[in-house]
Amino acid sequence: MTAAQTAQTQPAPQDLHDTRTRLTIDLGAIVENWKTIAARVAPAECSAVVKANAYGLGIGQVAPALWLAGARTFFVAHLAEAITLRALLPEAVIYVLNGLPPGTTAQFATHQLRPVLGSLPEIGEWSSLCRSMKADLPAALHVDTGMNRLGLSLEEAAHIAQERAGLRFTPSLIMTHLACADTPDHPLTPIQRDRFFAVTRLFPDVRASLANSAGTQLDASYHMDLVRPGILLYGGRAIEHAPPLRPVVRLEAPVIQVRHAKAGESVGYGATEHLRRDSRLAILHIGYADGLFRAAGSTDARKGAQVIIADQRCPLVGRISMDLCAVDITDLPEDAVARGMGAIFLGACIDVDELAQKAGTISYEVLTSLGARYQRHYLAP
Numbered sequence: 001m002t003a004a005q006t007a008q009t010q011p012a013p014q015d016l017h018d019t020r021t022r023l024t025i026d027l028g029a030i031v032e033n034w035k036t037i038a039a040r041v042a043p044a045e046c047s048a049v050v051k052a053n054a055y056g057l058g059i060g061q062v063a064p065a066l067w068l069a070g071a072r073t074f075f076v077a078h079l080a081e082a083i084t085l086r087a088l089l090p091e092a093v094i095y096v097l098n099g100l101p102p103g104t105t106a107q108f109a110t111h112q113l114r115p116v117l118g119s120l121p122e123i124g125e126w127s128s129l130c131r132s133m134k135a136d137l138p139a140a141l142h143v144d145t146g147m148n149r150l151g152l153s154l155e156e157a158a159h160i161a162q163e164r165a166g167l168r169f170t171p172s173l174i175m176t177h178l179a180c181a182d183t184p185d186h187p188l189t190p191i192q193r194d195r196f197f198a199v200t201r202l203f204p205d206v207r208a209s210l211a212n213s214a215g216t217q218l219d220a221s222y223h224m225d226l227v228r229p230g231i232l233l234y235g236g237r238a239i240e241h242a243p244p245l246r247p248v249v250r251l252e253a254p255v256i257q258v259r260h261a262k263a264g265e266s267v268g269y270g271a272t273e274h275l276r277r278d279s280r281l282a283i284l285h286i287g288y289a290d291g292l293f294r295a296a297g298s299t300d301a302r303k304g305a306q307v308i309i310a311d312q313r314c315p316l317v318g319r320i321s322m323d324l325c326a327v328d329i330t331d332l333p334e335d336a337v338a339r340g341m342g343a344i345f346l347g348a349c350i351d352v353d354e355l356a357q358k359a360g361t362i363s364y365e366v367l368t369s370l371g372a373r374y375q376r377h378y379l380a381p
Contacts, residue, residue, distance in 0.1 A: 021286045022342070023374035024250040025057050027065040028381040033233050033245040034066055037216050044223040046216075047073035047209075049230035051081060051097065056368040057234060057249070061378050063088050066233075069381070075228055079104055082113045095140055095173070099150065105129040109137060114172060118142035118150040123160065123167070130168035138172035141206075145195040146188055147179040154195060161202035171206045173226065174199065181214035181222075182239050193222060200224075213238035236363030237353045249367070250347030251374075253286035255309075255339055258329070267326050268318025272299040275317075279330045282309060282337050287323040290371035292345065293359035294320045305358040308344040310336040 038046035048071045054062035063074060063085055073093040076082045082096045093114065100108070100115040100122040108115055109129060117123050117139050130137050141160070144151030152160065160167070176196045180186035193210060200208045207225040213232040215222045217239050232238045235248035261267065263277050284307075288294045297320040298304035304316045310332050317326045329337050346352055352363040359366070 021253040029246040031069040041223040045226040051077035116140040127168040140173035145176045145192040175209040251345040252342040291369040296359035
């Protein structure tokens with residue numbers, strides 16, 4: 001199957017009263033978001049981060065769509081993801097962010113994958129492979145500039161630069177990762193940039209990459225040779241309070257039942273919320289097993305998430321169950337909501353960051369937690 005065919009493959013249409021929730025993913029919006037970022041950072045190359053199954057949205061559909069749009073470099077987290085991606089995109093440049101697991105060099109070589117090397121043992125193992133194969137196999141070097149997660153220390157990077165003649169491969173990229181670029185004016189961000197500038201001067205012939213999604217929205221000094229957007233592609237915010245790009249996901253769940261409850265009665269497990277008035281409730285076919293976080297529910301002390309039903313915002317009531325949740329539809333006309341109609345959790349005017357905020361988490365976690373029970377529908381670019 002070609003990349004074009006893969007990108008446009010969609011599940012067969014299903015009856016509107018299907019009991020499953022429905023997740024619609026707009027590949028055209030993802031492509032447009034990538035193009036918007038690419039135009040902003042030019043002449044730097046705009047890659048695409050498609051780890052975690054393209055942030056939960058489906059690497060088999062997302063990656064080919066981005067390739068057709070012009071993306072040529074892709075980042076994943078794990079070797080297994082990279083092998084899957086290689087089968088989809090035979091000609092793409094694919095980097096594996098989480099480094100080189102022991103004993104996997106042959107698999108990297110077989111599938112023409114590029115490890116992001118963040119330690120001296122990894123560099124030694126990759127050099128040994130290149131020596132044994134008598135081949136200069138590309139790989140990236142990851143330098144830690146202040147996140148203290150993965151990467152060579154600044155001193156180790158300087159040592160590698162001095163001893164480059166001993167390497168059996170030519171680094172194809174040198175990169176670091178910004179820890180706080182999503183927080184405007186955080187003092188660590190320019191510190192990391194300046195530390196990275198000092199490292200790149202030791203590798204003047206190697207392409208450099210500093211900017212994640214948030215970094216692409218900073219000034220051009222952060223863009224360098226290649227940027228690595230992730231959450232921005234998928235409709236989330238990269239910087240606090242900054243507007244996202246085009247929304248990508250629409251999540252709908254059907255109404256199972258409309259019921260009445262009296263003022264003072266509680267709703268859901270734990271009786272965490274009591275009704276202040278006689279109410280009508282819509283019970284929806286979605287719960288935390290579908291990736292709707294339990295923390296997005298509502299209590300007497302704290303209001304939870306809202307949904308769009310009959311074109312109006314309505315609040316969740318009580319705890320979210322494994323497969324169900326309740327919504328207060330009292331303010332809607334008596335005949336506005338019927339069994340089988342849909343309620344929108346994401347889409348319309350509810351973006352992924354709003355739902356994340358109500359659940360006390362971030363958009364990344366919302367997207368990557370979207371469940372496997374959904375009927376998935378892809379809108380082709």
